[in-house]
Amino acid sequence: MAVRDYHNILVIHLMHLGDLMLGTPVLAALRQQYPAARITLLADKKLADVVAANEHLDECLLIDKKGADGGLLGILRYAMRLRKNHYDLVINLHRNERSSALAALSGGRRIVGYAKPGFALAFDHVSPSQNQVMHEVHSHYAALRAAGVLNADGTAGLEMWIPPAAKEEAERLWQAHFAPTDKVIAINIGASWATKRWIDAYFAVVADTYLRRGYHIAVMGGPMDMEMVEKCRARMEEREHPHLHIFTGKVSLGVLAGLLSRCILFITTDSGPMHVGVAMHVPVICMFGSSPIPGFYPYDARSISVRAPVSCHPCRIHECPLAGEEHMMCMKRMPPELILQYADQILREEGERPACELPAPTDFETRVVEMADGHFALAPRGAAGRVVRSSLPQSR
Structure with a gap:
């Protein structure tokens, strides 16, 4: 699949510390693929230290999953905030309900990645569940290649810039x-x-x-x-x-x-x-x-x-x-x-x-x-x- 050009990219990754760390090579690969794009990451507020200073990002949005942004109303309010940013590509890096819902409701021109049934109807490309005989980093690369977002694997390891x-x-x-x-x-x-x-x-x-x-x-x-x-x-x-x-x-x-x-x-x-x-x-x-x-x-x-x-x-x-x-x-x-x-x-x-x-x-x-x-x-x-x-x- 040919890789398109994107200028305003949102990556959603709302899971736990280890999962978020294993998503960092994807951010490097996206920056390499789209050097002029604006790349934003949406992550859990309690994990801000892990990604807030990431040099591959232009912006890091944080969500308070168990506080102000919790529950159905919190998800809907946050989705309305995302829609105002007019992303032309939204990537969801974990198959859970909250992140699937936010991706589906984000208003992104193209939405790809992992999705729960129901929310998948709003996705342009749904990635299969992570392959457990393949490292999670490689599963992400394979999913984004299949979606036409990346044309090669990345070359970076796990990355974290300390605030x-x-x-x-x-x-x-x-x-x-x-x-x-x-x-x-x-x-x-x-x-x-x-x-x-x-x-x-x-x-x-x-x-x-x-x-x-x-x-x-x-x-x-x-x-x-x-x-x-x-x-x-x-x-x-x-x-x-x-x-x-x-x-x-x-x-x-x-x-x-x-x-x-x-x-x-x-x-x-x-x-x-x-x-x-x-x-x-x-x-x-x-x-x-x-x-x-x-x-x-x-x-x-x-x-x-x-x-x-x-x-x-x-x-x-x-x-x-x-x-x-x-x-x-x-x-x-x-x-x-x-x-x-x-x-x-x-x-x-x-x-x-x-x-x-x-x-x-x-x-x-x-x-x-x-x-x-x-x-x-x-x-x-x-x-x-x-x-x-x-x-x-x-x-x-």
Whole structure:
């Protein structure tokens, strides 16, 4: 399909932190395709730090989904505001009711992207649901190529420009907590689903190990993660170590990004902060439970993604239905010794340099640790989309 010329483009992306981060390469691709166009992004107000300073955008509109812009009347009022801008292209990057409705009612001359049934009637091109054997970034590219909006994949990784005030606050906090020679490893314990959370006792072992080796540990996450962090900290033997720094629930997303940009490694669950870390170029090791690695892996080839060889992975459900020893076996069968082994490998590869000193990635496919011949090992390059079935190791 031939690509048309557009001059006033609206991109709608109202989902959660991780999803919004995975939409940032599309903004770069649109800017490359339409260098003279006015490009506007509509996003969730609470995630303003992630996109407000994005250099590919001319404007960032924010919607208060659970406040002034909530409910049916709020959607209708916001749609009327959008109509006044006379967009000639509207792109919806997530298939949910609110964003589908806003796109359908936006008055855009051409409307494309994902849509719920009913609202799809107002779309000129409806994209199929994201392909879970394809990374979400690549699914977006494929959808927009099929809609005649892009003529090629983009070449950018995840991107986030930190707002100036957040950058200043991150610098102040860093100087208050760390010396210039400190080596800081970030960890993120929380995740939106219980089935994405690694075992508390395992996180405790990893944190204790690095603290005893002389590293500093910076614990990240949002306010909803504070209880999880305290439970994990209670399992630590080094819970009162002066090199343990808890930032969970205490900093904005912009400050979180600024702190991560100075860390040498990020050990994390599949979560929104994981994708922020990737955008800051910090090397990531991520433990995957219920979510599929091919769809949501850390978008940087320096990263390592780990999955256990259980037949129910990826289940894509929020609560594990199994009981007894089988409960959360996808996470139980990724022991802390395994994560330490591959975390140490990343530290050797990158020379323990702060993320801000590392070059931007040019290769984006993660490396996968999976089971082969009864042992965990790095899968070959290009295996991020491959499902491997092999014998289970003995339970711990």
